[in-house]
Amino acid sequence: MRKVLGAVAAVMLLGCGGGARTDGAAQAVDGLELKQASGAVSGRFAQAGTEAQFSSKQVEEGVYRIEVRQNGMTLTGLVDTANGVMSLDGFGEETGQDTQMLDGDREVLSGLYAALNAQLPAGDAAAPEAKFLRRAVSLWSQHPSSVELQRTVMGEEGRGYTMLCSYAKCNGSWTGTCNGYYNWYSYAKHDCQHGGFDYTGNQQIAQLGDHFSCSGDEYYMSNGAFVCGEPDHWSRPKVIGICFGRCGGGCGGDTQYTLDATNHDGCVRNGHALASAYCDDQFTSASDDEMFAGNCY
Numbered sequence: 001m002r003k004v005l006g007a008v009a010a011v012m013l014l015g016c017g018g019g020a021r022t023d024g025a026a027q028a029v030d031g032l033e034l035k036q037a038s039g040a041v042s043g044r045f046a047q048a049g050t051e052a053q054f055s056s057k058q059v060e061e062g063v064y065r066i067e068v069r070q071n072g073m074t075l076t077g078l079v080d081t082a083n084g085v086m087s088l089d090g091f092g093e094e095t096g097q098d099t100q101m102l103d104g105d106r107e108v109l110s111g112l113y114a115a116l117n118a119q120l121p122a123g124d125a126a127a128p129e130a131k132f133l134r135r136a137v138s139l140w141s142q143h144p145s146s147v148e149l150q151r152t153v154m155g156e157e158g159r160g161y162t163m164l165c166s167y168a169k170c171n172g173s174w175t176g177t178c179n180g181y182y183n184w185y186s187y188a189k190h191d192c193q194h195g196g197f198d199y200t201g202n203q204q205i206a207q208l209g210d211h212f213s214c215s216g217d218e219y220y221m222s223n224g225a226f227v228c229g230e231p232d233h234w235s236r237p238k239v240i241g242i243c244f245g246r247c248g249g250g251c252g253g254d255t256q257y258t259l260d261a262t263n264h265d266g267c268v269r270n271g272h273a274l275a276s277a278y279c280d281d282q283f284t285s286a287s288d289d290e291m292f293a294g295n296c297y
Contacts, residue, residue, distance in 0.1 A: 090149030188266025
């Protein structure tokens, strides 16, 4: 759904680095501690002196309760996989009042998401409670400040979301170089201050999938050659890289390629910041894709 925040590009897992911090009092060791049991996963994540505690457990068949506590905020989710419904909420721990997601919150959640990706099995190999925790954390890590945390997300293939798995391949492969054999998807679209969905400057022709990256960015076609970077509201440029169209940050733990996620990528990678209000409608449209769409491979 978006590009990964640069501030969390280097995530240290517990045992791989980091050490105790001392700012008058001992701080938690940076990294991820993960505990898994039958039907439940829990743990903590510390990053630069900030700690997040999380849990996900099956409360009845196909229903999972998720909680993340960080930066004085509690985030909760109840996922009903059979009916494709998720209830989300977020509030201040001390007051119990509604709150909003800010840059510091997203930074910690992005770090937690990256750490979960590194430690959990990819895709459907992860236990369901762990997979839905990872997806919920990814969704919260992209949550714009201007979108309410309390909301209901409903997803159903063919109505709520549209899969684009076939466009994620090039040269016959899900990953690796395309060798000139591209499978362009026309078009990644958004609306903003520049115009509506039909404005060509708000459209990109994308090669979806895990193909290419350059310095943490993508490639775009300029004068017949690929250039590293992101074009800003060009007229239908060809773009490729960083798992364009994939739900979640960058190339995350799941492999869902959908229409709404492609449009969200087309907004935040086209002259807008991750939490830009201009991309709010693309974010909310892609939320059910993130939680309920199946993996392409």
